[in-house]
Amino acid sequence: MAPTNKRGDSRRSRRRRWLIALSTVCILIAILYASAPAIARKAGHYLDVGKPLNKRVDFVFILGGGANDRPIIAAEIYKAGFADRILIASPEFLPDTPHEARTEADLVEGMLTWENVPLAALEQLTLPEPSTRGEILALKEYMAEHDSQRGAIVTHNYHTRRVRLLVTSLMQQNMSSRLNYVSCPTDGFSPDNWWKFESGLRTYWLEFVKYAAAICGL
Amino acid sequence: MTHVDLEDSQRTRATAPELSSSEDVSQEQTDYQNTRPSHRYRKPLRRLVLAIVVGIALTPLLLSAFAAFLIRGQDELKATVAFPFGGQLAFERTAEAIGDNVEYAGVFNSEPNRLVERGLVPSQRENMLKEYERLGIANDAIWTAPPDVVGLSNLLDALEDKLEHDPEFTCAFLVNCYHSRHFTALIEDRASPTASRNLHVVTCDPYSFSIWNWWLDSHGRRTVITEGINLLAFYLAERTENHSWRPRTSEEIRDAAVDVDG
Numbered sequence: 001m002a003p004t005n006k007r008g009d010s011r012r013s014r015r016r017r018w019l020i021a022l023s024t025v026c027i028l029i030a031i032l033y034a035s036a037p038a039i040a041r042k043a044g045h046y047l048d049v050g051k052p053l054n055k056r057v058d059f060v061f062i063l064g065g066g067a068n069d070r071p072i073i074a075a076e077i078y079k080a081g082f083a084d085r086i087l088i089a090s091p092e093f094l095p096d097t098p099h100e101a102r103t104e105a106d107l108v109e110g111m112l113t114w115e116n117v118p119l120a121a122l123e124q125l126t127l128p129e130p131s132t133r134g135e136i137l138a139l140k141e142y143m144a145e146h147d148s149q150r151g152a153i154v155t156h157n158y159h160t161r162r163v164r165l166l167v168t169s170l171m172q173q174n175m176s177s178r179l180n181y182v183s184c185p186t187d188g189f190s191p192d193n194w195w196k197f198e199s200g201l202r203t204y205w206l207e208f209v210k211y212a213a214a215i216c217g218l
Numbered sequence: 219m220t221h222v223d224l225e226d227s228q229r230t231r232a233t234a235p236e237l238s239s240s241e242d243v244s245q246e247q248t249d250y251q252n253t254r255p256s257h258r259y260r261k262p263l264r265r266l267v268l269a270i271v272v273g274i275a276l277t278p279l280l281l282s283a284f285a286a287f288l289i290r291g292q293d294e295l296k297a298t299v300a301f302p303f304g305g306q307l308a309f310e311r312t313a314e315a316i317g318d319n320v321e322y323a324g325v326f327n328s329e330p331n332r333l334v335e336r337g338l339v340p341s342q343r344e345n346m347l348k349e350y351e352r353l354g355i356a357n358d359a360i361w362t363a364p365p366d367v368v369g370l371s372n373l374l375d376a377l378e379d380k381l382e383h384d385p386e387f388t389c390a391f392l393v394n395c396y397h398s399r400h401f402t403a404l405i406e407d408r409a410s411p412t413a414s415r416n417l418h419v420v421t422c423d424p425y426s427f428s429i430w431n432w433w434l435d436s437h438g439r440r441t442v443i444t445e446g447i448n449l450l451a452f453y454l455a456e457r458t459e460n461h462s463w464r465p466r467t468s469e470e471i472r473d474a475a476v477d478v479d480g
Contacts, residue, residue: 052477068331069471076475102339110338185474187465201451206444 037195044191047207050160050183057083057180058149061125063135063163064089066156066184067107073154073184075115083152086112086122087142091130132159136166143175150178157183157191158204162211169217281433288445289429291398291419297390299324299361301373302346303401304422308392311422313353320390322361323350329369331465371408378413388416395421395429396445400452 032039060074060083074086090105102110105124112122125142127134143149155163160181167176186203194200295315301324302308312323328342340348343362350360367376381387393401398421405417423429427438 052474054477054479068333069466072332072468072471073475076472080476080478082476107333107338111333111336114336114338183474185466185471196456198451198455201455202448205447205451209443209447 040195041192043208044158044194044204047159047161047204047211048157048183048191049164050155050157050181053077053082053152053180053182055082055180056150057152058146059083059085059087059151060182061087061135061139061151061153062089062108063132063153063155063159064091064104064108064127064130065159067104067111069187070154070156070184071108071111072115073182075112075117077152077154077182078117078121079115084121086117087139087151088112088122088124089127089135089138090124091127091134132163133166133170136163136170140171140175143171143178148178150180152180152182154182154184156186158186158194158207162207162214165211165214278431278433282430284446285396285429285432285442288397288399288442288449289395289421290402291393291395291421293421295319295390295392295420297388297418298322298386299388300390300392300420301326302392304392304394304397305425307425308394308422309349309353311392311420313350313355316355316359322359323355324361324363324389325350326363326373327365327368332468370404374405374408374413374417377417378409381413381416385416388418390418390420392420392422394424396424396432396442400445400449403449403452 060077062070062074074083077083078086088105088108090103109119109122109124113119125135125138127138129137139151139153143151153160153163153167160183164181167179186200189197189200189203194204295311296319298320299322300312300315300320302312312320316323323346325343325346330341333339334341347360363373363376367373377387377389391401391405398419402419405419406414409417424438424441427435427441429438429442432438432442
């Protein structure tokens with residue numbers, strides 16, 4: 001028999017409250033699970049703010065971390081006659097890099113010459129720190145020296161939003177408005193299916209963490 | 219609970235002027251003050267502050283515990299073939315163990331990327347052979363996987379085949395300690411349980427930071443956080459989809475460069 005006193009009632013109402021809370025959580029989880037692919041797709045596209053270049057610029061800046069594919073995009077822009085100059089990020093060696101290894105900038109240069117871009121069109125920018133922030137600071141310095149030049153930044157699609165955030169926070173508006181963002185597709189996955197692949201999950205999660213850190217100014 | 223307290227407070231306020239004894243008045247005033255919102259939140263606030271203080275005090279312990287969680291393997295290097303994956307220290311350890319606890323240093327090729335295909339960087343096979351030569355490992359102490367064995371999955375398949383013919387054969391993979399749980403999970407996922415018993419993961423200390431206070435070093439922070447994400451991605455990724463992974467063709471990449479019509 002159910003207790004009828006005040007204590008029993010409060011216990012029953014507490015139990016009812018727990019039951020309602022638990023059901024709500026379960027329903028929310030079910031909704032989230034059912035719509036997870038749609039949310040993940042939206043999140044993937046949210047990070048991609050780049051698009052193919054549709055106008056002429058003065059330079060293309062290739063960000064580091066993608067020597068395997070980003071130079072192909074920059075070379076194509078150059079060969080299409082959309083830019084005359086390609087800037088390459090040149091960071092210092094990382095702590096555990098073997099000394100005899102070529103720098104990433106050398107590899108990017110190799111990829112570009114393999115794509116028939118003349119060496120005369122290439123220029124290396126030395127970075128104050130080996131990070132995306134360092135690359136933007138180096139570009140800022142370059143743009144200050146080359147006043148009124150328009151440019152395009154080439155990086156992977158998931159990286160473009162963070163780059164744009166850093167550009168707008170580190171550069172003056174008249175400088176940042178002269179930049180375009182070109183997305184390089186990633187090997188094996190895209191914003192439409194990244195959550196299905198181990199490398200996709202790895203890449204996008206890490207990018208969300210880095211993007212959150214960039215928003216917090218870390 | 220809050221509802222009852224409010225009722226009490228209202229009742230106290232209503233009866234307070236009628237009380238005659240000064241002691242009662244002071245008691246009632248204290249009760250009234252104790253039910254003010256600022257007092258009602260004092261206890262949970264105190265608990266929250268305590269939780270934060272305890273959390274901060276326990277942070278080094280939790281971070282070390284996370285490092286300990288990432289480590290799964292053995293310290294001792296004893297095997298027929300050793301594959302050094304954990305950077306320079308792993309190569310040096312393999313070279314030291316050759317002739318004593320290890321018979322052969324292993325070589326295999328990873329999946330080629332565009333940089334390797336275009337001859338801009340040496341393949342993994344070339345890199346390993348070069349490093350063995352530098353460390354003075356003789357050619358007859360090198361076990362080379364067949365040329366068609368490309369990538370870790372294929373290597374594990376090849377080793378499993380070898381184990382079927384030679385059950386005494388043992389293999390050690392020297393990996394950085396923070397990567398050892400991920401690597402062990404990878405082996406357990408791809409190789410059969412019988413084969414897994416003869417495939418050992420040997421942990422190596424990281425080159426540039428101490429794993430037990432990884433959070434104090436920027437490289438350590440980056441490495442361990444990335445490894446945590448990698449491990450989570452490994453457990454959550456769909457295995458069937460994962461096998462359909464393929465690199466893009468250069469043409470696919472070129473298509474994303476310019477919009478001539480735009």
